[in-house]
Amino acid sequence: MVGSACARDAAGPIAGARALKVCAGAGPFWPTMTLALRGNHAWVACKEQSRVVRVDTRRGKTVKSVRLGGPAIAVASGYSSVWALESGGTLYRLGASSGKVLRRIATRANAAYNIWVGGGSVWVADDQGAAVIRISPSTNRVVARVDSGGDGPADMAFSGASAWVINHRDRILTRIDLAANRPTPLGDVGGEAPERMVWSNGSLWLTGRGTKLLQVDGSDGSVDRTVDIGVSGIDLAAAGDDLWVPTRSAAIDPRGLPRMTALVRVSATTGGVAVIARASSRVDVHGLAADRAGLWLADNTKGRLYRVPRRR
Numbered sequence: 099m100v101g102s103a104c105a106r107d108a109a110g111p112i113a114g115a116r117a118l119k120v121c122a123g124a125g126p127f128w129p130t131m132t133l134a135l136r137g138n139h140a141w142v143a144c145k146e147q148s149r150v151v152r153v154d155t156r157r158g159k160t161v162k163s164v165r166l167g168g169p170a171i172a173v174a175s176g177y178s179s180v181w182a183l184e185s186g187g188t189l190y191r192l193g194a195s196s197g198k199v200l201r202r203i204a205t206r207a208n209a210a211y212n213i214w215v216g217g218g219s220v221w222v223a224d225d226q227g228a229a230v231i232r233i234s235p236s237t238n239r240v241v242a243r244v245d246s247g248g249d250g251p252a253d254m255a256f257s258g259a260s261a262w263v264i265n266h267r268d269r270i271l272t273r274i275d276l277a278a279n280r281p282t283p284l285g286d287v288g289g290e291a292p293e294r295m296v297w298s299n300g301s302l303w304l305t306g307r308g309t310k311l312l313q314v315d316g317s318d319g320s321v322d323r324t325v326d327i328g329v330s331g332i333d334l335a336a337a338g339d340d341l342w343v344p345t346r347s348a349a350i351d352p353r354g355l356p357r358m359t360a361l362v363r364v365s366a367t368t369g370g371v372a373v374i375a376r377a378s379s380r381v382d383v384h385g386l387a388a389d390r391a392g393l394w395l396a397d398n399t400k401g402r403l404y405r406v407p408r409r410r
Contacts, residue, residue, distance in 0.1 A: 111379040112361070112395075115404040118158045121147055122401025124384055128356060130294075130333065131172040131212045133385025133396040133403070134180060136194055140403060141180050142385065142396055143170040150182045152197055153403065162197040166190055173385075176215030177235035183213050189222060191238060201238045205231050216256030217276045223251045230254065230263055232279065247272030247283035252293035255302055262302060262316060266293035271302075271319045284319025287312060290330075291354070298336040299366035305331030305343060307354045311364060325369045332356045335388035339366050340408070342393045344383045356383045361393070361406065374406065 110117055121144030124132075132143040139161075140153045150170050152162035168184035175181070179200065180192040187210040191201040211223035219241070220233040230251050232242040246263045248270030255262045261274040263281075269292055271284045290308025297303075301322065302314040311325040311334075328345040333356070335342045341364040350357045358381040361374045381404075385396030392408040 110402075110404075111377045111381045112375050112404050112406060113378070114375070115395075115406045118153060118155070118403040118405070120144070120153060120160065120396065120398075120401050120403045121149075121151060122398065123147070124382065124398040125169070128382070129171045129384055129398065130356070131174070131385060132170075132398050133387050133394060134173045134175040135387045135389065135394060136175040136180065140387075140394060141173045141175065141182075142398075142403065143173040143182060145169045145171055145398065148184065150180070150192070152180075155405070164190075164192060164197050164199065167202075171210070172213045174213040174215050174220070176220065179235070181213050181215070181220055183210055183222060185210060187222075189213070189220070189233065191235075203233060203238055203240070205233070205240060207231060211251070212253070214254040214256075216254065217261050221254055221261075223254075225250060225252075228265075230274075242279040244274055244279050245272075245281050246270075247281045252306075253295040255295045255297040257297045257316065260316065262295065262297075264292055264295045264304060266291045266306060271304075271314065273316065273319075287314055287319060287321060294331065294334040296334050296336040296341070298341060299339065301366070303334060303336070303341055303366070305334050307346070307351060311341070311343060313369070323369055325364055325371060327362050327364065327371060328360065332358060332383045333386040335386045335393060336366070337388035337390050340364075340388065340390075341366050342386065342388050344381075344386070344395065357381070358383050361395075363408075 123146035172183040182190040187207040189203040207224040209226035211225040248265030250267035252266040293306035313323040331343040344358040347359040382399040384398040
């Protein structure tokens, strides 16, 4: 795997996108956070190979491969480290430059799901335990287990002294006071299964299966605006005023598969929607990351990392 090169995917499923070869094989119960950016490198969680890889995005080459003790289901970057989660609930702290395993942290999650970095901590979802687990990057220890306020914590967002958790099975949005680790359920935000969330332009933005793009007031959970992006969104990434959303078709939406029909960009200020690309063949979305120059999208089914420029 180390040393594989990239190619411009001119005839690929996302017109105009650059494609880099990465690990293939998402397996059943596909992961949703397989991509993290750090400088000119992308880290990709390779679930079926139980490893994470670092890709030099300038040269299009995989330059590091790190073996985990089980299926790699999520990766994140923050606090001068890369954090990788395996399905058994062990969180690996990796040196951002060396890729060396610095710590193995037992989260004791019943069903570890995803990783987030924010509020001065690293967080892991316990999908079956209705909680999010807070880890201190200073001590590499679990410091709190916070009730998610609902069933199925799926995503988190952060701003100032608050964090939010969206629970995809009962649609409950919960705000967490970071100083006290105190959760306050804000209620049902609607939609069928809202499961992806970001903080942008002073609001929470949510989407998911059977759910349009929702602009939500973080103080009380009320929906301020609903943006029509098509049937529903698979994932969500924010950079500046841009909200990037890969969308599903009506046929795929009831099944919940992460199969993209179109990629849209939404203004967080105006709510204006621009269709950036339509998938000409199968594209599965397992990881998403945005910067001001565009979007990175990981398809772990095909083993492709796509770079979509903003100027389109």
